[in-house]
Amino acid sequence: MIREFKDIKRDINEHADVLVIGSGAGGAVAAKELAEKGIDVILIEEGSYFTSKNYNQDPNDMMGMMWRDSGTTLALGLPPVSITLGKAIGGTTLINSATCFRTPETVIEKWRKSYGCEGLDYKELLPYFEKVENEISVTELSEDVLGAVYQVVKRGAKALGLSAKPLRHNVKNCEGAGICQFGCPRGAKQSTDVSYIPKAIQAGARIFANCRATKLLTESGRIRGVKGKVIDPSNGKAKHNIHITSKIVCLAMGAMITPAFLLKQRLANTSGQVGKNLTIHPCGRVVAEMEEEVNGHHGVSQGGQIDAFAGEGIMLEGIFLPPGLMTMSLPGVGEDHKYIAKHYKNLAAFGVMVSDTTRGRVFRPLLPGFPFSSWYSLNKTDTGKLKKGIEITAEIFFEAGAKRVFTGCTKMPILNSKEDLEIFKTMPVRAWHFELAAFHPLGTCRFGNDPGESVVDMNLESHDIKGLFIPDGSPFPTSLGVNPQVTIMAFATRTSDYIAESIERY
Known part of the structure; x- marks a missing residue:
């Protein structure tokens, strides 16, 4: 089950092998893949949990429920740009148009040659694309x-x-x-709330909605967990405290919030690249x-x-x-x-x-x-x-x-x-x-082999903090030219394999 605000009566004090923050294209995939490999996983999501029973097909109501800031999120500039972000179990996959592309091979080649991503191989990614497409029924x-x-x-x-x-x-x-962007009334769209999250739960992952991470816990260059608040969705006020310890944290808040979260705590930024390259x-x-x-x-x-x-x-x-x-x-x-x-x-x-x-x-x-x-x-x-x-x-x-x-x-x-x-x-x-x-913010914690030029390595692990992984859209060093959800999911799957294989070292 998914524990929501109404189910949480006291402070949350838990331990897991892996804590996942965010339930969109990156976080939900990591939770499901790791839980199915027998790893103890907790996932927390700031937004609420909705099903097709909650969707009334009124766009204004749905934007208020599932879109961050009711769809008024802006990047300031000339001109200012409206950026659509999801805030619910399912993240932005819940409100996107369900369009699916693999990462173009030319983009992977550009990353490999020009962005310090030596060793990245398109052929190695093909099984991950295929697996993701099968999981979410791409057709x-x-x-x-x-x-x-x-x-x-x-x-x-x-x-x-x-x-x-x-x-x-x-x-x-x-x-x-x-009305793909306002909650699929038939449950046909295979956003992560209906594809990956149920399988994560079935495999033993513990899922908490209405839980906002506020601070990463670190010790001697290693991740140790997170503190946060349980949020009342009716008024946005904090009700209970959260303290979760873990060997590994998968930070998957998306390419706008993940870097700001790190910058606020002055973490994982020896390269000076956190928040840049949007x-x-x-x-x-x-x-x-x-x-x-x-x-x-x-x-x-x-x-x-x-x-x-x-x-x-x-x-x-x-x-x-x-x-x-x-x-x-x-x-x-x-x-x-x-x-x-x-x-x-x-x-x-x-x-x-x-x-x-x-x-x-x-x-x-x-x-x-x-x-x-x-x-x-x-x-x-x-x-x-x-x-x-x-x-x-x-x-x-x-x-x-x-x-x-x-x-x-x-x-x-x-x-x-x-x-x-x-x-x-x-x-x-x-x-x-x-x-x-x-609709596709990317690049704000870019990956690469050089710790002086990138935030995470090619496994999406922080160069600075052992056990901190960023399996969302933040690591990709350039735009893709195509809708990114399959790319994010494929790299999150790949990172989950790496975590599962190496977890004993954490």
Whole structure:
């Protein structure tokens, strides 16, 4: 069972061989893999535990329940960027779009050659990718579940000589409810709360929700456990104390919170790299008003992809939002807004995701009550990629018969014709002209063989503190160019194998 706030009546004083902090793509995998190898595991998660019975399909309610800061988390910069993070059993896997990619082989090669990751071998990772994909049921969906927006994009892409392809998703019996980011009402999405966590429990792992880690315990350069607080989810106040001792700690809070947690305690940072090198896959959204009804809310929210420009650092992937969120994100007030709301069924949308060369930074929290502060200001190169991706997507929609296209760029927010698009192509823009969102923070505790240039080694163990592992998105030294959950899960599986093989040394 998962012990929640309502089940915890007193202070928690426990011991385990391994303590895992976080239950997303890294933490849940580590807990399950280690528990199945007979290792005594405790996992704590700051957020609450939800099941499909808790999901009312109202996006505003679900964001308040499962999204950190109700979806208002920002990286400050020009422009500021909204960063979506989960806060629940399941972490961000609970609120992502279920899109699955393996790490591109070119990325692994770049890490090996240019980022001090000698010894990292793509072929060695293949069994881990396969294992993860089997655990979370990665599959290619049928076109009826991919939704009508996919068909619109496929039609427009074909006219331009491009190929739109289905994305692969971690789902079982998906019916295309279209609200992947707000809690799957059918339990089809195989987020870690329904895939890895039940198996971890079955193998003997002890799982605690509503438990916030506040301090790592160390002694003579070794990890010794954690202190924390049991949090009342109704008001955010601390109710009981937590003291858990362990030989090993897997710190898997995610690439925004993990570095801030370490910086706050001045730990594991002899390299000076903790919190630096933040990449986020900045994203833009292009929305088209079509002549016909599309009903983009029917089918998965992220169905298709166009990867023809991936070599340039531009991925085009499907995206769609429920009515309230979609209409309020488009320009126009009064009668213009009413018109958009009335014609919601005619809207189609596609996303532009940039493999960023920009590097941001995570800091200790500047304000009380927040787990971190961050800065990310899109550079000129990435701004150019974003604009090109928007231009391509707009062209696809016009070829598919769009009446007009919303660019998400304040310099020219609406294109009413192909002629407008040609004007937009020649228009100089700056980063702050774009509305940005991001979903994939990575890189803030990067791995490598050189302790002077990296935070953890290739097994994801701290160079500074023996027994401290970071199996989340923090260790990856560059952006991936693709959605990262399978990469995080595969490396967490690999690290779990290493821990299990070497635990007697701790």
